[in-house]
Amino acid sequence: MKTESEKYNKVLKILRNSRPQLDSTGDIEREVINKIARAHQNRLNLSEIIDFLFGWVYIGWVRRSLITASVILVLVFVYQQGVILKRIDLISRQTVVTNKEIVSTPTDEIEKLLLVYKNSGRRFPSKTITISEKEMKDLLESVKELQIKYKDLENLIEGDPELKKLIEKKLVENNRVKTNL
Amino acid sequence: MKRSWSKIIALKLIYEAMKRNKIKLIISIVLMIVVSCDEPETVVTNYVHPDGSITRKIEMRNNENSFKKSGLQVPFDETWNVRDSIEINKKGDTTWVKRGAKEFKNIEELNLAYKADSGANKKILRKAGFRKSFKWFNTEYRFSENIDKKLSFGYPVTDYLNSEELLFFYSPERVKQAKESGPDSLKFKALSDSVKHKTDTWNTKNIVSEWIGEFSKLTAGKAGDDLTYGSLKARQDEFIKIVELNDEKFDSLWKKGIILKKLIGEGNAMKYKTEADSALSLVTESYFVNFKEYSVRIVMPGKLIGTNGFIDTCKVLLWPVKSDFFLTEPYEMWAESKIPNMWAWFVSGLFLIFVLTGVIMRVIKRG
Numbered sequence: 001m002k003t004e005s006e007k008y009n010k011v012l013k014i015l016r017n018s019r020p021q022l023d024s025t026g027d028i029e030r031e032v033i034n035k036i037a038r039a040h041q042n043r044l045n046l047s048e049i050i051d052f053l054f055g056w057v058y059i060g061w062v063r064r065s066l067i068t069a070s071v072i073l074v075l076v077f078v079y080q081q082g083v084i085l086k087r088i089d090l091i092s093r094q095t096v097v098t099n100k101e102i103v104s105t106p107t108d109e110i111e112k113l114l115l116v117y118k119n120s121g122r123r124f125p126s127k128t129i130t131i132s133e134k135e136m137k138d139l140l141e142s143v144k145e146l147q148i149k150y151k152d153l154e155n156l157i158e159g160d161p162e163l164k165k166l167i168e169k170k171l172v173e174n175n176r177v178k179t180n181l
Numbered sequence: 182m183k184r185s186w187s188k189i190i191a192l193k194l195i196y197e198a199m200k201r202n203k204i205k206l207i208i209s210i211v212l213m214i215v216v217s218c219d220e221p222e223t224v225v226t227n228y229v230h231p232d233g234s235i236t237r238k239i240e241m242r243n244n245e246n247s248f249k250k251s252g253l254q255v256p257f258d259e260t261w262n263v264r265d266s267i268e269i270n271k272k273g274d275t276t277w278v279k280r281g282a283k284e285f286k287n288i289e290e291l292n293l294a295y296k297a298d299s300g301a302n303k304k305i306l307r308k309a310g311f312r313k314s315f316k317w318f319n320t321e322y323r324f325s326e327n328i329d330k331k332l333s334f335g336y337p338v339t340d341y342l343n344s345e346e347l348l349f350f351y352s353p354e355r356v357k358q359a360k361e362s363g364p365d366s367l368k369f370k371a372l373s374d375s376v377k378h379k380t381d382t383w384n385t386k387n388i389v390s391e392w393i394g395e396f397s398k399l400t401a402g403k404a405g406d407d408l409t410y411g412s413l414k415a416r417q418d419e420f421i422k423i424v425e426l427n428d429e430k431f432d433s434l435w436k437k438g439i440i441l442k443k444l445i446g447e448g449n450a451m452k453y454k455t456e457a458d459s460a461l462s463l464v465t466e467s468y469f470v471n472f473k474e475y476s477v478r479i480v481m482p483g484k485l486i487g488t489n490g491f492i493d494t495c496k497v498l499l500w501p502v503k504s505d506f507f508l509t510e511p512y513e514m515w516a517e518s519k520i521p522n523m524w525a526w527f528v529s530g531l532f533l534i535f536v537l538t539g540v541i542m543r544v545i546k547r548g
Binding site: 050053054056057058063066067069070073074076077080081084087088090091094 | 316317318319484485486487488491492519529532533535536537538539540542543
């Protein structure tokens with residue numbers, strides 16, 4: 001049985017004895033030279049591109065301008081975002097209305113109207129107010145209710161000597177302050 | 182003594198009013214309340230879009246099925262998409278709800294609607310504004326609703342209230358009520374009293390100032406140097422004292438000309454009684470201008486960055502609109518927001534990388 005090395009030597013011998021016939025060695029030579037030249041040319045293009053893109057770094061004023069522009073851009077960004085964040089923070093601290101606001105006439109408003117009415121010579125602008133029958137009924141009921149409340153109040157004051165005394169005292173004080181013309 | 186002072190004073194006021202037979206006054210106020218019951222509770226919501234168009238939604242609630250155009254607080258007509266509904270609460274009370282929506286192509290279209298308004302607040306000059314500013318990294322948007330002031334010679338409320346009182350003054354009623362019944366109720370009740378007292382003084386001063394302004398305008402060129410705006414203004418505090426001291430009998434004293442004599446002297450009072458009465462009428466007209474309250478809400482595009490409004494639970498901005506707010510100064514409800522320009526962020530990032538790479542390459546080559 002032939003050993004593995006014998007087999008190997010035999011194959012090697014056959015390959016050595018059967019070399020390819022090179023008819024155009026010149027073509028092969030040219031092709032090799034072209035390939036080498038192309039590879040060299042590619043390397044040159046990339047470097048040209050880099051030089052083209054970053055050539056400005058060798059021109060003083062362009063370099064300084066671009067660096068200044070970058071710094072300004074960063075500063076503008078930081079400033080804008082800083083201001084916005086501060087404003088958002090302020091908003092987040094604001095009162096949140098717990099429910100949808102319903103328009104109403106608070107007692108303060110009535111008191112304010114009363115004050116204005118008094119100070120403006122107790123007069124409302126001259127205009128016609130149309131009141132429906134239902135509204136008039138409501139008004140009369142309100143007046144009636146008011147009269148009942150007034151009577152209750154009178155009874156309450158009459159029944160509480162301390163309160164009556166206090167109210168009378170305050171009324172006297174109040175009248176003393178006023179100057180009757 | 183368990184009775185609180187405020188209660189005693191309130192009782193005193195009612196007792197005093199009744200004692201002096203001021204039923205006329207009380208009826209007048211009741212009348213005003215009854216008349217004002219007719220108007221629906223109205224909330225207007227502006228959905229602002231980045232292109233400047235606005236979707237305006239309105240919600241009106243009333244105890245009766247009555248939504249007369251003349252009684253509505255904001256411009257509303259048949260061009261709106263309307264949806265009616267009825268809500269019945271646990272007690273069985275019925276509320277009629279009218280909801281409407283309309284697209285406004287731009288702010289000019291909305292302002293035209295305000296100009297053509299024939300509703301309850303038609304006499305009040307209102308307008309909206311929209312601004313879009315490109316700021317490279319972000320585009321900022323500003324939307325505002327403005328109401329013109331009523332008085333020409335009034336004083337800004339900021340002269341009378343500090344920042345805390347101003348916040349309370351402009352707060353929606355629910356916020357005020359919640360504060361007054363919350364954990365710091367004593368503090369807020371004191372604040373409320375302080376605001377009330379100061380705004381009363383403010384109101385009186387405005388009335389006197391407005392009267393001086395109107396009266397000097399009416400007598401301009403006719404009266405002497407003692408009735409010019411400047412000379413009357415210099416005596417304003419004196420006028421206020423006279424008015425305050427005689428507030429109980431103001432009406433009869435004014436009619437008799439006694440107050441006027443005190444203010445401008447007997448000779449002038451006889452001569453310019455008509456002008457003084459006209460000036461007072463003008464002041465009254467300005468004060469009692471027909472205005473129905475409502476609420477404004479604004480939804481801005483992008484992230485909200487600034488506002489002078491309140492924020493409700495739905496993260497929507499809210500403003501109550503009351504006549505006091507634009508009495509002496511224009512009332513502006515504004516909101517600002519921003520949308521980031523992602524393309525600008527990307528371009529800026531690329532530029533920074535480019536410059537940084539160049540600088541690094543130079544450093545490497547040099548050394």
